[in-house]
Amino acid sequence: MSTGTIYGVGLGPGNPDLLSVKADRLVRGAKHVAFFRKAGRAGQSRKIADPLLPKGVIEFAMEYPVTTEIPLSDPRYNEILSAFYEDCAAHLRALAEAGNDVVVLCEGDPFFYGSFMHMYTRLNDVVPVDVVPAITGMSGAWTATGAPITWGDDVLTVLMGTLPEAELSRRMADTDALVVMKIGRNIDKVRDALRAAGKYDDAWLVEFAQMPNQTVQKLSEAGDKVTPYFSIIIVHGQGRRP
Template sequence: MSGGTIYGVGLGPGDPDLMSVRADRLLRNARHVAFFRKPGRNGQARKIVDGMIPGSATEFPMEYPVTTEIPLSDPRYNALLATFYEDCAAHLKNLSNTGEDVVVLCEGDPFFYGSFMHLYSRLRDGAQVKIVPAITGMSGAWTATGDPITWGDDVLTILMGTLPEDDLARRMAQTDALVVMKIGRNIEKVKRALKTAGLYDRAWIVEYAQMPNQRVCKLSDDCEEITPYFSIIIVHGQGRRP
């Protein structure tokens, strides 16, 4: 396939030192850099690579039309985001068609619950797209607690805080180790589900994992200073070991 390459570059959990050598090389030689952000914000991905992008590079901030303003169940939510992703993908493809390479910044790993996947599904058949994998945010979070997440035959379950409370509690009760993402305004629901599943006293919350402002707290302790945004909840497995 002719033209430039669109790179989905995983930045890891937040510390630039944890990025791959390949990601670092692509960033420092980039001519075009795209990244997601909320309107009026710098964007978390862009903050991570501050000082690494050449001053001559052209930056393309992709600003979400909606985040939490309307509920996920509202048909407008998917409609607005679908149009947004179509427009962003078209812009990247146009650059690629002119022979330009584009680096798209992705927090964590590009193929793990990230916005880049929505661009990838629209670009993969009409442009050359390459993925640079990275350490996930959840890996950075459980490492921050200082204990292994799984032992022996432990089953690890990853849940989204956006799920209904009954579903959360049921799935939590069926696993050995647990990661809960997308907490945000769902924090109280997640706490209740953890209590129902009998996991609340084993749960940790990690904010800004592997970043300079990282904070780690046992959920049952006084964690009021930790905001649920940019936070992940961790429950360690207690499985078989020698």
């Protein structure tokens, strides 16, 4: 029996119409699918793929043992997640070695801050793995603002809201165009860093980019609302143009 293939399939920012032809074909033809989700939730990648999945598909939900319950700086965080990823990889490997192809549903692009990367590093040298790239969430977000993100020689920087405020403000001040991800509970820190960098008034907040409940507004007009997990801050470059 030949070994099956693990497909890390990027689903893009949330709109099924934005899947690649290859991703669409793999999802529609899947017999086994796997996806990450928070316990008790449906899973965003599973929601995106829902209208495409065939009847009778066998699902493997990989539920995170921790998300925000333990600080990233706590040594237990990496220990718990490492064991979790090992268990998930072992399950996927067993399916592949039994001759099954498995489609792992991935939000955005599998190689851009995605959990599938932890499967890839554990499986790539053991069983066949095929990664299907996709439109990233940040690309969907800056498109939603209706303005180009970079012009001419603009430098684009992608930052995580989890970084210390001083580092955020320093890197924000040093770039032309900016994307800030992982906002959530870090929103106040990100706002302060943008103000210190002189970019607050130019920042846009995009929530649920390219999804049915998408919202786009200037960050300065968003008030004190707590942004959801699927939110991205955009600052457009204003560089050279003919």
